[in-house]
Amino acid sequence: MEQELGISVKNVSKRFGDFVAVDRVNLEIKAGGLAALLGPSGSGKSTLLRLIAGLELPDEGQILLTGKDSTYEQVQDRNIGFVFQHYALFKHMTVRENIGFGLRIRRVPHKQIKARVDDLLELVQLRGLGDRYPHQLSGGQRQRVALARALAVEPKILLLDEPFSALDAQVRKDLRQWLRRLHEEVHVTTVFVTHDQEEAMEIADHIVVMNKGKIEQEGTPAQIYDHPATPFVMQFIGPVNVMHRQKEQVFIRPQDVVVTLSPPTEPGTFTDRARVKRIINLGWEVQVELSLDDGQSLMAHLSREQFADLALTVGQVVYTTSKDERSFPLDYVI
């Protein structure tokens, strides 16, 4: 059986003046997948997305969309759906006109446009708001209109550029889950850009971590979290303690820090003596800031039960080990 093809980026670079935004990137995204490009601002993730869309042209390399060389294909001919960070809805058009725009361009008969727009309004749960103008909608509603507009032309590929970053926390959470479900329904190859690791973990089945125009690591959320390939990924995905031990940098997740009241008995475990500096009780977990004898600080996240068993107080002397840690040579350049 012939395998369906998604997106294939081959050795692509893009420079803006002296700044190398995307540096010889190779990337495969399988058809029907939901991938996240994750990285800090300036890491090249948005540029890579715009290159896939054809909103930018690469300086070198090749981009294949569903198996077809699209490197120099016009945006208009790529049959993609693109959702912009700030929605980019047409201000002078109603919600209906916005969603139907791509179909109007394709000269689809009015009746069919109306039917399709009705379906999409249903899909994005905006029935009854079709005659409003964008400025009469909330941020979350606008972004759903933008999504419906992108989906109206039945794109082969859906690209989203920081789609939820302009929304407030609760709406963002709702929309994430909604996008996940939507993807299960429509099953279009989807790539979205985010700087929020939690968002990437929650939505994507494939995460591509980018830094300084290069791909730092890619894999499933579990692979990225459990086996970070570099200190950068380790630090970017979730909170982490960075400790200096002889000629090594040691990375320990706060939830992997084990706190005991007496020194552990098994030989060979690395143990530190520490003093409790501050206790932050968040309810579902307790964050304990420890000060090691050599002056370094260490953050430990304890469950409520662990905390209750230890009955820690500020100033108390404790011993710390770690369930899991990763070390890199000190001169490793991030």
Added chain:
Amino acid sequence: MVKGKKISIEFLLITIALLFLGAMIYMPLLALLAEVVQGGWDVIVKTWHDRNFQSAVLLTILTAGIAVPLNTIFGLCTAWVLVRQRFPGRALVMTILDLPFSISPVVVGLMLVLLYGKHGWLGQIFDRFNIPIVFNLPGMVLATIFVSLPFVAREVMPILEEVGTAEEEAAKTLGASGWQTFWLVTVPNIKWGILYGVLLTNARAMGEFGAVSVLSGNILGKTQTLPLFIEEVYTNYQTGEAFAASLVLAMLALVTLVLKEWLSQKTGSGHRRIH
């Protein structure tokens, strides 16, 4: 106490603004209207039937009718290139764009006479094909274009900048060609800027005196626009006729303003234009 003070300052500022506007704009207009009314119906009818007046009105509308569309198209292209493209010399072009505002119209006239006159660099070429420029309609249109050139570009540029490229990009991802994007997305977003620019261009085109005066040769009934006609009859002590013609010119300007207001009311989004 503080609030009372604030209100009195507001009141003072409003009064100053209204007095200034009154003295500088409304009263002169009113004085003109009163003068014409006082002069009586006869003068108005006489002016109206004056063949030279009629030809001046037609010529004014003709020059504006050519200059305004050309400057609108050029202004839109310029605005788009200057806002959306980055190229070496862009800053220089921006500066040169304002030149028509800063050079005295008389000087503009002389420059054009030099360039397009019988012995000018370009004039020689046109002369070979027997196309008269200076002291003829083409010259007057050239002068009008020159002095009213920057309005559309200057009005559209800040709006184009503010609107940004996201909507245009969105249209393209949805399959719209460059041309479709321009008409369906860009133009609706900048239409108030275009309209306002066109109105300013038109007002300047109809009212221009200095540059057109140099280029026209001032041939009565042939190369006289309304401002030139008014000046001539006024210096010939036909004050009644001069004022009547002035009123017509002022009215042409008022009509464009009313037209703009009507258009913005009709589309119901006039309040959105920022100025």
